[in-house]
Amino acid sequence: MYAMLCTRPDICYSVGIVSRYQSNPGCDHWTAIKNILKYLRRTKDYMLVYGSKDLILTGYTDSDFQTNKYARKSTSGSVFTLNGGAVVWRSIKQSCIADSTIEAEYVAACEAAKEAVWLKKFLTDLEIVPNMHLSITLYCDNSGAVANSREPRSHKRGKHIERNYHLIREIVHQGEVVVTNISSEQNMADPFTKALTAKVFESHLYGLGLHSL
Template sequence: MDGKVETFKARLVAKGIFRSRDLANGRQDSFPNGSLDESIYMMQPEGFIEKGQMDKVCKLQKSIYGLKQASRSWNIRFDQAVKGFGFIQNPDEPCVYKRIKGDKLVFLILYVDDILLIGNDVGVLTSVKEWLAKQFDMKDLGEASFILGIQVIRDRKNRTIALSQASYIDKILSRFSMQDSKKGMLPFRHGIKLSKEQVPKNEHEEQFMSRVPYASAVGSLMYAMLCTRPDICFAVGIVSRFQSKPGPDHWTAVKHIFKYLKRTRDNMLVYSGGDLVPVGYTDSDFQSDSDSRKSTSGAVFTIGGGAVIWRSIKQSCIADSTMEAEYVAACEAAKEAVWLRQFLIDLEVVPSANKQITIYCDNSGAVANSKEPRSHKRGKHIERKYHLLREIVQRGDVTITKIASAENLADPFTKALPQKSFDGHLENMGMRDMTHLL
């Protein structure tokens, strides 16, 4: 319950790697809850072979861990069961189910075999848990305090909820021997440029980098970034570009992110129960990638004062102007807004969900072109797929509005910023130290 290991288990696992290609690959032991629609045989597990039965094999009655279709079998059975109990699957996010009866509602969120229940009536929640326990071999862990390594901290008096990965950060700092490092002020140093040319230049550097767990470190940072740490999104996006052949400079940049996390391990994403109006921000730099001359798109959406969606990604095309780069970034942000708006509408609990989402952009040319074609000579070469932005705007899903660059929350997703600007943006996207609640 506190993010630490509580129990150890032994588990029988099928060697699915030896099977021919098949279907695509809780709570407690949920995968064995899945049924099989075909005959599958496996060798008898060591230690359970009876005398005189050595030449026999086992025929599986249920799906077990290791089978390529184990997760699919479990998901199909779970989906059919909860729908039979009155839950409706969200078409925009299949892991989310809802059941609404009158003024009482329950949301069920499924992640593989972990289940989170949310509702406004304790009695209804209890009945759902009791029903689930009858259907599946499950363990009730009580009120959610840790979910997938994310700590959930509530302040009911002030109607806020915070998400923290401090325990996870401690683990990865220790895993990559950074627990005793100095503390970093920023996740990515202002003025630093990385490129594919910074590969190991001699045998000594080659040997050094062969011992560096670069991809594992980047992957560990990426999990924190995806869950609760939008502040390292830009930095992780940059270092992830060099996983095929990283050099010492790339590894130094990765370690700098770890140093920053050590200083800010207690930073949390905080949401309030007040303003539930989704707001988006989009930004782009211009041809910042030294190797491809491509630009970086950045976007962030907030609800309740905290970030709920964020991204920093290298564009797939080479932009010919800052307007084009910003226009491409705005299109990608608008597509994200379409999904977010429909998702919130399907939840039926956000009053403002049917209203168009405002996306702020700091480029006047991109804002103007999102409404109607402008400057045909300079923009006629832009790939047609990005003009989807105009269609999204015209049908009323979003509106693109001008904002000053200094106030654009997407700015730290496209470039390294000075300390003061960086900290100000983090505060506005809901990132703050809330250890006083612990």
């Protein structure tokens, strides 16, 4: 759990999934845990490396859609990078049941936007990162969710979305965050919501600043 939270964002999704079954684990869950441990042993030299020239805080958000076959809930994933490496990341089951991929992505974007506001205040107080008065770019790979975050008015198709998730519109309106569309291939939050092929997974690790030295 310490590695997942502090040094190894690459196992955040897998550890989050198996931790949902702590109260009643089975043989399949134990096999999954052993696979995670084998992966950690094989990649024990991996570490987060920060070396970019630009001290710019950038966020990425993503969501799957109802992959939890029992609760029918989606998984939100987000990651923020600074100086070429990941500084904050999360993979968490959403508290509500989304009716569409747009809604699931919108909920994930709202959670990431609130995290961005907190990070902005924290880094501003530290006074070590310049340009924190500028808006934080939050990348999302769902154009519908991006458009919905900028829309000041509610429509019939979005009335069922819980009111507290519309906070992202206020955050965007205040200029704290700018939600921008990005392709799924370039979305660094992708590994926090779903299992990926080895090639795609490794390319995302490089983008997160996780290298073997």
